[in-house]
């Protein structure tokens with residue numbers, strides 16, 4: 344045990360210490376300074392904001408922010424650094440109708456308590472000749488005088504954390520910090536496409552947006568035309584919330600959530616529930632390790648939001664969170680449902696044969712596959728009848744689903760390698776369909792649709808006993824309710840044994856006990872992911888296991904049936920695991936490849 348300090352009387356901390364402690368909450372890292380200063384510039388009605396960062400010797404040495412906002416009078420320029428000094432609210436009730444990003448009056452006081460700040464400012468439009476310059480160091484005003492300066496505000500922060508050694512020690516590398524700052528600036532620029540934002544690091548321009556009323560222009564500036572071309576618009580207004588912005592086609596994704604940019608009432612925020620709602624909206628269109636690119640802005644009645652959750656104001660608390668999340672999920676889902684999501688086929692330069700040079704090794708193997716495919720396109724009878732039965736299972740009742748399809752009419756050309764169906768559209772596009780992925784999608788929608796009505800289960804003539812390992816048996820018991828919901832009647836026989844009395848109709852004839860075992864293996868193997876329930880997982884596995892396999896030779900009629908069925912499903916563009924079912928080479932693309940343009 345440590346000895347208690349000699350002097351254990353309670354004392355009130357001096358204001359300097361209080362400020363330094365409080366500053367730690369607002370200014371966690373250099374990026375927090377950038378965020379606070381840019382938010383202040385936005386609140387000041389700036390049309391252009393310029394952020395300049397310098398780094399040397401392994402740390403960020405200076406952060407400068409220039410804006411052409413309303414500026415400050417001399418009195419305000421000094422007062423702005425006092426703790427809890429703000430022009431944005433005057434009482435707690437103002438929080439209910441907050442339209443500014445700041446309101447706590449803490450940022451400047453906090454930043455000044457732990458760094459050296461130089462402020463130059465002049466109010467907008469009062470034709471004053473001189474502005475004000477204030478220098479403040481560790482919270483102590485060192486200089487205050489008139490200065491020549493343009494309208495608006497310039498703030499320079501140097502020597503950050505000079506008097507808080509513990510914080511200084513834990514700083515990330517400048518490269519990591521700059522990455523973080525870039526993310527913040529992009530988020531703020533996207534939430535305010537009406538403002539032109541520049542970010543410069545050691546004289547190198549990292550971010551540059553122009554004032555624009557169109558969010559899509561800002562997106563294109565920040566991330567390039569290729570990204571903006573792969574986005575689809577979202578627009579939905581329901582009670583409590585209106586959702587607008589852009590989301591990516593499933594073919595555009597990232598490995599993490601870093602490009603899921605959300606703003607609420609023009610405040611760039613992070614919100615786990617809304618992020619999950621967006622991912623849920625994609626449902627089976629994205630596989631689990633992929634995240635969409637999203638720029639969504641939500642407008643919510645300010646009385647339903649509490650931004651006063653954390654000093655950094657990046658988190659918000661929502662009342663009616665469930666309704667709001669549902670609206671977001673549905674907005675995303677519907678936007679995707681009404682869009683033709685066939686990804687464009689891409690051909691890398693090297694794989695297009697342009698001259699008479701000998702083919703590269705992979706082209707030889709391609710040649711191989713083609714010869715092989717024409718050899719196997721004579722279907723075998725046994726395979727054909729199984730395929731027919733599988734296709735009968737998924738013959739969707741007409742009239743259940745709308746006749747209009749997002750997939751164009753497709754005419755089968757043939758099958759390649761027992762895997763891909765080649766088809767053409769009336770406009771001369773070439774479509775390649777992954778037959779397994781396509782049939783898996785059709786099967787998936789069949790099975791989930793059946794669930795909404797009566798669940799179809801068929802009894803086995805003789806019940807089958809399954810033996811599972813002890814660990815599997817434990818998992819099985821947990822899954823029995825979900826299995827029952829899908830039409831499995833399985834009894835727990837104690838220890839490691841289970842008696843299967845009935846199985847879902849879609850499993851077909853029931854000499855296939857292996858299939859049941861395979862499904863159970865899949866269920867045990869696949870770890871739980873995201874928000875996918877057991878019964879949803881089961882439906883996906885059944886769809887995968889009962890769909891026509893890759894490598895199954897299909898007759899042209901069978902291919903045509905697969906395509907017809909695919910045109911009728913709700914989500915024809917991806918398999919339930921998020922892989923594409925088809926790829927398109929447009930007529931123009933083909934012409935380009937053959938240099939016909």
Ligand code: ADP
Nearest residue numbers: 383387423429430445446447448449450451496
């Ligand atoms: P808050 O933003 O919560 O009000 P800050 O400490 O960030 O608190 O700023 C204090 C006050 O200083 C603001 O309320 C505003 O009046 C003034 N201020 C800060 N930055 C600027 C700026 N760039 N332009 C004009 N006024 C500013």
Ligand code: MG
Nearest residue numbers: 379383445450
């Ligand atoms: Mg502020």
